[in-house]
Amino acid sequence: MADPDNFPHDYYQKGDLIIGTVTSMFGGIFEETSFTANPKGKTVLDLLAKPKVYQHVLSMVFAVKEINENLKILPNVSLGFHIYDSYLSERMTYQNTLKLLSTQERIIPNFKCDKQKNLIAVVGGLDSEISFHMATILRSYKIPQIAYCVLAPATDVKTQFPSFYRMVPNEEHQYRGIVHLLLHFQWTWVGLITADDENGEKFLQTLMSLLSQNGICPARTKKTQAISRVMDMTTTFESLQLQAASLMSSNINVYVVNASYQTTTCLIWMIYVLSLFEGIRNVTVGKVWILTAQWDFSVMTLQKALEIQPFDGALSFASHSSEVLGFTQSLRRLQPNSPKGDGFLQAFWEKAFDCLFSDSDEGKEEIVLCTGQEKLESLPGTLFEMSIMSQSYSIYNAVYAIAHSLKKMCAFRSKLNAISDHHRRYQLKLQSWQLHPFLRSISFNNSVGDSIFFNKNGELTTGFDVINWVTFPNQTFLRVKVGRMDPQALPGKEFTMNGKAITWHSMFNQVTPLALCNDNCHPGYSRKTKEGQPFCCYDCVKCADGKISDHKDMDDCINCSEDHFPNKYQNQCLPKQINFLSFSETLGILLVSLAISFSLLTALVLGIFIKNKDTPIAKANNRSLTYSLLISLLLCFLCSLLFIGQPKVLTCYLRQTTFGVIFSVAVSCILAKTITVVLAFMATKPGSRMRKWVGKKLANSIVLFSSLIQACICAVWLSTTPPFPNVDMCSVAKEIVLECNEGSLSMFYCVLGYLGFLATINFTVAFLARKLPDSFNEAKFITFSMLVFCSVWLCFVPSYLSAKGKYVVAVEIFSVLASSAGLLVFIFFPKCYIIILRPQLNNKDQLIKRK
Incomplete structure (x- = not known):
């Protein structure tokens, strides 16, 4: 083992039961053992001393003092403690753990004597590596060990170390908290920094899996060097400079740091190296550091002049903590001139205030003596804090957990002891392994009111606080609680964050930083x-x-x-707006006006013919056919009104069928008139047999038969797949069109096809008869009217198929009005012209006149 004289730092206080502790205030670099002589350790205390960790020692002392003064907890038992330092070394961790199991003078494992300490439990260490080194020895003796900063979900610690407890939550909750934090600020492009060791690899594997599941990309992964290499200034100074410049100058704004001792030491050194070069110093600004719960914002004595501004606005996770009443006052009462067995106090004082006590064996040319009157409040927070830190709070709770477990065990044993005189003596024979069942089931509220109890894995069932670190140029800082990861909360409310309370790095001008590979895709x-x-x-x-x-x-x-x-x-x-061709809109009003105007005009023409019914021009070519045609045209104009307005069941039934039948009547009347003209001309020839066909019977038969066929088609349509009101949401992008669905397009086109068939026959016959001698040349006028009629309906089909929404109805109405108007104008206006303006031509002589 290393020579204990080279490592004098320990703190012992007697008690009936002893709580052992291994802390990590100092560091040491050790030479390789050759086994040719007694190995000695070579310490580098000036380089690696961390004065801030001394608060961990003081929290242990404070907790033991409170318990001993509180007769309600352990009235007949006094607690003592023995505190050693690990020197951040496996060798010294093993050695000092064995010291806890031996007498104060020598290390003799498995040997008991009167001077043997009655060790009941151990608290420590600061990180998982040191804690597991301790647990390797303590598990053999089944001594309860409560670690105060060990986060390890990736390994089944409880199975490997059954005597191991943790005064911190499971790290799984911290990983989930990190992901929640990144998602809260929509940070999807982040860097990861961790140690180049087994724990760092586990950190990366666990976190990267969660990040990818939640749509977050690890933009860069950086593994830090070993501490021994970092301390080797001659070989790594240039390397650190290049690594730091690359790390800080990248386009990554957010870094998640696994804040183990090794990782943070290397990170601090990289920033320290950058601070020595003015030319590249600015690259350190503008980063958001997200740090795990091991982070305590401490520096070593060598780095007192380090600028902490790069960490302004950093966010870290920390085990939930609260301010302990009286703890700060106890710090102010420290007297370094009379340490009373505290082997840490004077060393802490010298490192923190950069002075020496008069009895110090260190030689300096210019000695600054420590007066003992220096104020702890004057130290920057990176060296020492007056408020209790999360690790110190965990140690405080660990001591109380041991005390309350002892209280339960004593109460249990008092029930088994019938003779009270032996009670105290029996308690002093307590074995540490007997504490486990009581420690596992412990549940109490500490002096602050926080609930303390372990889960089945020996972990504290609490959550993490999210801390915002606000730094100031005078090396002081402020920690602000801005969020909480509480696994005990209701689903969906485990993570809470007050983003408005966060102070970001000055580089971001209090605007939430962005952490994206590229700009967001905006809506649209x-x-x-x-x-x-x-x-x-x-x-x-x-x-x-x-x-x-x-x-x-x-x-x-x-x-x-x-x-x-x-x-x-x-x-x-x-x-979408509901739309249909209504009577109140401009297009509807225009079409209604046209329909009514043409209807009135048709009625006027009908009136003229009725008034002049006995004139030759009215009698010519079957007066009853003329009246039938005018009435059907009148109804054609009026039936167009059925297409306007909100579709109803009745109007949908009547629209196409009424239009089809009435138009069939109109076209049939024209066909009858045309055939009558042809037959009349042929009947004038001598010996013609056509005379018997000339008359009203044939004309009426043509009209009735032709119209009846259309009526049958419409009847079949209505009885099989009739039209119905429909809501069309697809044809027009911004409208919901109320329309009449035709039910069967085949039947609809049958109606139109039959009209086209009649019109084609009519046009053909009229065209062939257009040059027959006739004073009023009605066949020629019918030819023109049917040409217009056919042209309108030929144009209707493509227009109808290409139109959408209410314009489908408008196209059909326009076709009805246009074709009807063509028939009215070309057939009847010439006759009205003669009747009204040229009555002298309206006589029998003129009628029988031949060209």
Whole structure:
């Protein structure tokens, strides 16, 4: 073993039961053992002393003092303690753990004597490595060990070390808290820094899996060097400078740091190296550090002049802690001139205040003597804090957990002791292994009111605080609780964060920093992965027509519901307006006006013919056919009104069928008139047999038969697949169109086809008869009218198929009005012209006149 005289730091206080502790205030670098002589350790205390850790010692002392003064906890038993330092060394950790098991003078394992300490439990150490080194020895003796800063979900610690307890939550909650924190600020492009060892590898494996599951990319992974290499200034100074410059000058704004001692030491050194070079000093600013619970913002004595400004705005996780009443006052009462067995106090004082006591064996040319009147409050927070730290709070709770477990054990044993005189003596024979069942089931509220109890894995069932570190130029800082990761909370409320309470680094001007591979895709755009890049790096692509994205960074655009449509910027769905061709809109009013105007005009023409019914021109070519044609044209104009207004069941039934039958009557009347003209001309030839066909019977038969066929088609249509009111949400992007669905397009086109068939026959016959001698040349006028009729309905089909919404109805109404008007104008206006303006031509002589 190393020579104990080279490592004098310990603190012992007698008691009936002793609590052992191994802390980590000093560091040591040791030479390789040759086994040719008694090995001696070579310490580098000036380089590696961490004065801030002395508070861990004081929290142990304070807790033991409170318990001994509180007769309600252990009235007949006094607690003592023995505190050693690990020197951050495996060798010294093993050695000092064995010292706890031996007498104060010599290390003799497994040997008991009167001077043997009655060790009941051990508290320590500061990190998992030291704690597990201790546990390797303590588990053999089944001595309870309570670690105060060990976070390890990746290994089954309780199975490997059954006597091991942790005064911290399971690290799994911290990992989840880190992910929640990144998601809260939408940080998806982050760097990871950890130690290049087994714990660092476990940290990366666990965290990277969670990050990828939640859409967060590890932009860069940095493994720090071993501490021994960091301390080797001659070989790593240039290397540290290059690594730090690369780390700090990258486009990564957020780094998650596994804040083990090795990682933070290397990180602090890198920042320290950068601070020596003005030319690259500015690259350290503008980073957000997210640090795990091991972080305590402490520096070694060598780094007192280190600028802490790069850590301004840092966020860290810490085991939940509260201020302990009276602890700060106890710190102010420290007297370094009379340490009373405290082997840490004077060394702490010298390192913290950079002075020497008069009895110190260290030689200096210019000695600054310690007066003992120096104020702890004057020290920067990086060297010492007056408020209790989370690790110190964990040690405080660990001591109380041991005391309350002893209280339960004593109460249990008092029930078994019938003779009270032997009670105290029996208690002094307590064995440490007997404490386990009481420690596992411990549950109490400490002096602050926090509930303390372990879960089945020996972990404290509490959560983590999220701390915001606010630094100041005078090397002081302020820690502000801005969030909480509470695994005991209701689902969905485990993580809380007050973003407004955070003070960011001055580089960000109090604007929440961004941590993205590229800018967010704004609403209206979707993400498209860049080939060969991590999934956090993407291009932004405009949403396709008809789709929207209403959040940032959507993977794909979505369709609006049927009753909504995308707005101009495709970032919101707007409700569609219900639309149909109504009587109140401009187009509806115009069509209604035309329909009524033509209806009145037709009625006027009918009136003219009725008034002049006995004139030759009215009698010519079957007066009853003329009246039938005018009445059917009148109804054609009026039936167009059925297409206007909100569709109802009745109007949908009547629209096409009424239009089809009435138009069939009109076209049939014209066909009868045309055939009558042809037959009349042929009947004038001598010996013609056509005379018997000339008359009203044939004309009426043509009209009735032709119209009856259309009526039958419409009847079949209505009885099989009739038209019905329909809501069309797709045809027009911004409208919900109320329409009449035709039911069967085949039947609809049969109606139109039959009209076309009649019109074609009519046009053919009229065209062939257009040059027959006739004073009023009605066949020629019918030819023109049927040409207009056919042209209108030929144009109707493509227009009808291409129109959408209410314009489908408007096209059909216009076709009805236009074709009806063509028949009215070309057939009857010439006759009205003669009747009204040229009555002299309206006589029998003129009628029988031949060209």
